[in-house]
Amino acid sequence: MIMLPLILIMLVIPIAALVLAILMNGTKARKVIIGSTLINMLITLSIFVSSILSGSVSISEQYPYISSFGVYLGFRINVISMVLLIMSSVVLFATALSGNVEKEHHKLSSALIALFQLAAVGLFTSANLFVFFIFWDIGVIAMFFMINMLGSANRKAAATNFLIYEIFASSMLLLGIMLIYFFTPVHSFDISVITSSAALIPAGKQSLIFIVLFLAFMINMPLFPMHFWLPDAHTEASTQGSMLLSGILTKFGAFGMLMLFAMLPISASYSVYIAVLAAVSAFYAVFLLIHQTDIKRIIAYSTIVEMGVIMLGISAGNAFGTYGAVFAMLSHGLTVALMFLLVGVIKHIFGERNIFALKGTVMKAPYTTYIFIIGALAMIGFPLTSGFIADVLLFIGSVQAFGVFGVVPLAALLLMGAFLYYVISKSMLSSKEYSKTVDYVAIEQKIGYGVLLFFIFIYGILPFAILNLVKI
């Protein structure tokens, strides 16, 4: 069998879709982007299936770029990047298919989704820090325009805020990458080369690199003192923007964190402080979350809670923690995209997002409401959903690394679950009075729910499909 350059194909498809989307009119552009995300999802799933059959996954491709600087466009797919590719391709497909609940600016949103798709594929498959940085910034710029041009009333301020935080992060990332390049004895951008030779860097320089890169990824994730851009960005973004922002963009930072902890040996000595920071971040966000009345803001804060928990798993540094974090990224990406889609539909149907103004949605929009309940359960890690596997692995890892205290952040998740129960009972399940409906749920949104739910359950019921590959 001839080996196709699958990663190159997955990168070329969004570029072609971008060009076509710019040239075509709105409805055709929408079809193009649905097609391109669907093809990428099928390619990713075929990689997944073949990895199950062969028991391992390892694809790498390399293309010449700036040869005088030793920069190659290196791509690789290992288990972590495959899991994140599956997550991102599913979320992108669902976003392209059903995210445009508002049914406006088809052309613009299609072009920006194509650009973001390019960024997601490139970033999650990068084997090279230079490539990582390039796709990081493409993703940030695509997301900036998605908020800036497609969002709601206060989108300009939110988008500028987002851009300033994210560009600061990417400046730090660039600095960190350059420092790594010149401080490693071999002068390389290749992640595996750096990983094998990073122990030779003196501890002081390693700490400098670690702090700079940690700051960059922390802003993107986001963790507690750097999270201020996130609630506004989500509230003002369109449904598609929120789905991609929370589902995929925040994973850029988490993916970077995983890479950073695997790369620099010095990171182990900071892990306790970072775990504390992660726990503080989760609790801080959950205490803000329980004061929100806007469902979209609630889901936005839940992202910070989840990212704090994911950071806890990464900082544990052991196999359980790391793969728990990876699984949590998969699970959170799918669930949060589903939740934002549901919130977008609810806003569209009832014209309202305030939990005190929404009444009895179950009578008018039963599908949406029941799936909201399932989504909320998946979010707090209910058995049979992928979130359960993620939390189990992650907290085992955390307890292994930090002792009994490692399990404390679970309380943040449970508190979030309790508040989501309150939200559901307060605004959705009451049968005495109803909110007025403005519109109905279209079939494409229902397909979107179906796709996301399918993957949430498939990885909840059959987690061994992935876990067999890593053998923890």
Add this chain to the structure above:
Amino acid sequence: MFQIGVYLFGFIISCIAGLIATGIYSYFFKAKRNGFILSAALLILIAIASSYLLVINYSMVELGIIRIYPFSLLFVALFAIAMLLVNMLSYSNAKDYPDLPLLFGFSFIGAFAVATAVSILAVFVGLELLTITTSFMILLEGKHRIEAAVKFFLLGSISIAIFAFALSMLLPYDGQLALAAATINPNITGILLLLISMGLFIAAFGFDTALFPFNLWVPDVYEGAPTNITAMLAGFNKKVAFVAMIEVFFLVFFAYRSSFSEVFAVLAVLTMFFGNLVALAQKNVKRMFAYSSIAQAGYILVGIATASQLGLEASIFYIIAHSFMIIGAFAIVLWLESKNIKSIDDYTALGSRNRFAAIALTIFMLSMAGIPPLIGFAGKFLLFSSAISSGMVLLAIIGIINSFISIYYYAKVMNSMYTMKDEKKIKMDHYVMVVVIIVVAVVILFGIYPQPMISIAATASKAILGVS
């Protein structure tokens, strides 16, 4: 091979003579269209011929005063293209276009003299020629330009005077004033007179390249000049001055690199911060780009401050990159100015009024802010890498912080451009459109695949330092 080189050199010289002849013809016969076509064709020929010589790696001193080698050929080609773009911008916008080709011709001679100089005197004459012709160009459109023209002329004269003073101090040590390191005895480092001369050179070039303490003329002149000439000031004159600076410091004073490196590092930091911080407060887009181009000069200086081959390569790359980006940005500003759209508030809804212009301006601004995969990112990456590799980590950090600051004022323009509002569409002028398309193509293509331009910059930098 040798034969072709000589013929092509003769061809370039005759093309330059042709530029002057075209200018005279255009001036006396008021031949707007023919003057434009002839001068554009000659500039294209010069660019092609010098690129060809660059590709075959031709290197020779011709006529005893013109040094043809990769460095000079690269910049002759760049200046020809930049001048061509400015020429196109001027064609449909300048009121007295027939007067311009002659001035363009003389400016090009000045730039050619600087790029191919064998002695510092040629640099001196070239810069002087450029300054004087440019001040006439600023003046052409009428009386309201006098303020800008006089400011530019006075500051240019001061810079020339300082330059002459610095030259005179160099004379006792090097009677020929040659642009070559060998003639200065490296044993006499530490001689006060030479250090003073070097300081004066920094001041003289500081005026022309708008480094921090010497840049106060820039915003007024840039704003006061007709925008096609502003594009020329930022994309052509400033780059000529940078070339002169590189020649003088990397050929004559290279033995003193530890001294000038520190001075340039400090100036780079001050220039970047000044440009970016003041640009934050601007309401007028043209003025904002004027301050942003000051900051960009600071980035270029980062590479020069490292005083290494890598740094020089990065600076050359960024000089080329910024020359294109700023001409493209001012092209759009020029066209919008003719529609009476000037301040950031006026740019509201440009995205729905003319989508192409908005996207192009966005690409230029993102490139200037250093967002990949555009040419500005490749340039900044090289610049800051060179700073780190020479051990100037702090300089690189400050540079990166500055490119982070700059995103804020570009974001303000973008925010205002992409406010959806249906107003009547505005149509872009054809000549402006051609310029913008060329620049967008350069910014994107060399941003995605910078390797060819990096290797050309490496060849040029190695040629000037005499390493292989």
